[in-house]
Every structure is written in structure tokens, then in C-alpha cells.
Amino acid sequence: TLFVPEGIDDPEIEPGYVERAFATASRMTPFWTEKSRQAHDIQVRSGTFAVTMDGAPIFGPLPGVPGLFVNIGYDGHGVMCSIEGARRLADLMAGDAEHDPKDPFAAERFLDGSNPIPEPMTIHQVQ
Structure with a gap:
């Protein structure tokens, strides 16, 4: 518990x-x-557990909230993938890598109002 x-x-x-x-x-x-x-x-x-509209995680700075970085939304894949996300996030936070808003894991991918296609390897709704 x-x-x-x-x-x-x-x-x-x-x-x-x-x-x-x-x-x-x-x-x-x-x-x-x-x-x-x-x-x-x-x-x-x-x-x-947290999911995103496209089934991919978000890691990096959160737009509009200076100084806030996230590593979330692994859609059930967190055990396998969050360690690499943490490594990349640490590089961004330390200034060893630059944030690219066009990165497939950047939060900015949800800001343009489009509806990303869900990842085909996960079940998003069971009927």
C-alpha cells in the first residue's frame, strides 16, 4: 500500500x-x-496512470511555466522508458542539451490544437 x-x-x-x-x-x-x-x-x-493524446511521454520544460520541467505521461510504458526520459531531462536541466520545441516528446506538440494519432501499440479504450 x-x-x-x-x-x-x-x-x-x-x-x-x-x-x-x-x-x-x-x-x-x-x-x-x-x-x-x-x-x-x-x-x-x-x-x-497518466496518458497523453498520442500515447508518447512528455519530457522537458513546460511552456508558460518558467523553471518547471516534466517527465510524465508514459501511458503504461514508464517502467521501460522513464529512465531514458530522466537522462534526457537531466541533460536539458543542466544545460548539456538544448530544448527543441519540435522534439516528438516536447509538450509544445499539443499547443497547436491538432489531434495527434494515438500510438498503435497500446489500448486506449476497451469496449
């Missing part, structure tokens, strides 16, 4: 989610068939 009252902003957990997840994983990898048989007293938590 992350030292917050239980349930704050957590979406409801769908009934049968664990069973569906095991069934889906078992079709792809037989390893999960046996694991699903062994699983008992499973605790499931839900939560939210």
Missing part, C-alpha cells in the same frame, strides 16, 4: 477480471494454465 486511504480514485474492479486475464494469458502461454490452477486468495487492485 502506498500510504493513502484505500480506494482513493481507484476504478471499480470488474467481476471476473482475474479469471479472464488468466484465460487470455493461458491461450498465449501454457505456463499460465498451471499458475491459474495454483492461484488462491488473489488480491486485485486497480488504479490509473
